[in-house]
Amino acid sequence: MVRHKRRHCTLWKADRSPACRSVMMTLDAMNIDVREVDVNMDKEEHKSPGIISMNPLQTLPILKDRDLVISDSHAISTYLATRYYTEMSKFLLPADPGSRAIVDQFLYFNSSVLHPHYRAASNPILEGSLRIVDEKIIDGIHSAYADLERILTSRSWFSNGSWPSLGDIAIAASISTLNVLVPIDVNKFPRLSSWLHRMSEEKFFCTANKKGLCEFTRRIEYGNCYNPNEAKYPRNSEERRNDLSNTEPDRTTTNAA
Incomplete structure (x- = not known):
């Protein structure tokens, strides 16, 4: 696959964030190479004057x-798929209005349903002293799992095609993260479990989601485990994809196998 270099593009991201990993999976699915800058949220680097500007x-x-700045993961992914068209764009974001609307539908579902559940479940742990997810929040997440389970009754992918779309990518970033907080019961949600397992085998999931997902899992389990000796520096997407640390075993999707 041809690598598409976009040296004039810069992505500020934190690997533990599902929204960031969604964009990274889009970049990797399209084989686009941009400059990436890691931002440490535990050190509140996302509140720096440069970020706020x-x-x-x-x-x-x-x-x-x-000169264009976009700060929503769904908008970034759709922008990349339309502005920098590659051979994968037609699968990730179809040009046909009807097929495009289906993808948009699941991007909106992720934005309006799954991401708020993620924030409600994770923020008290990441930002406070709680170590468990509130029961009411768990009920809401289970309800979202049930909705997705029903949607998958007659389709393999949320795009309703033969290939995962931007909708699948956005949902995979959120669901794989929620699975750390509220594990998916394979007996209750077999279709969702199977879908997540198949997503976890996609190359772009392995290069762009697994490492950050493991980082998120460690952060949830052990608290702030920031290593001041760990080098964080701007690099391009291709260097990240070639980083062997991205191939470490993923223990966060075993519940969904």
């Missing part, structure tokens, strides 16, 4: 393409 909401990811 680009995104007053102080959230990640942020993509800057020349």
Whole structure:
């Protein structure tokens, strides 16, 4: 596959964030190479003047393409798929209005349903002293799992095609993370479990999601485990994809196998 270099694009991201990993999976699925800058959220680097000047909401990811700045993961992924068309774009984000609407539908579901569940479950642990997820939040997450289970009754992918779309990628980033907090019961949600397992075998999932997912898992289990000796420096997407540390075993999808 041809690598597409976009030296004028920079992505600010934190690997533990599912929103950031969603964009990284999009980059890897399209084999796009941009400059990537790691932001340490435990050190509140996302609240720095430079980040606030680009995104007053102080959230990640942020993509800057020349003078254009986008700070929502769904908008970034759809922008990449339309602005920098590759042979994979037609699978990730179809041009046909009907097929495109189906993909948009699941991007909106992820934005309006799954991501709020993720924040409600993870923020008290990441930002406070709680070590467990509240029962009411667990019920809401189980309800979302049940919705996705029903949707998958007559389809293999949420795109309703033969290949995962941007909708599948966004949902995979959220669901694989929620699975750490509220494990998916394979007996109750066999279709969702099977879908997540198949997603976990996609190359872009392995290169862009697994490492950050393991980082998130460690952060949930052990608290702030920031290593000041760990080098964090700007690099391009291709260097990240070639990093052998991205191939470490993933223990966060075993519940969904």
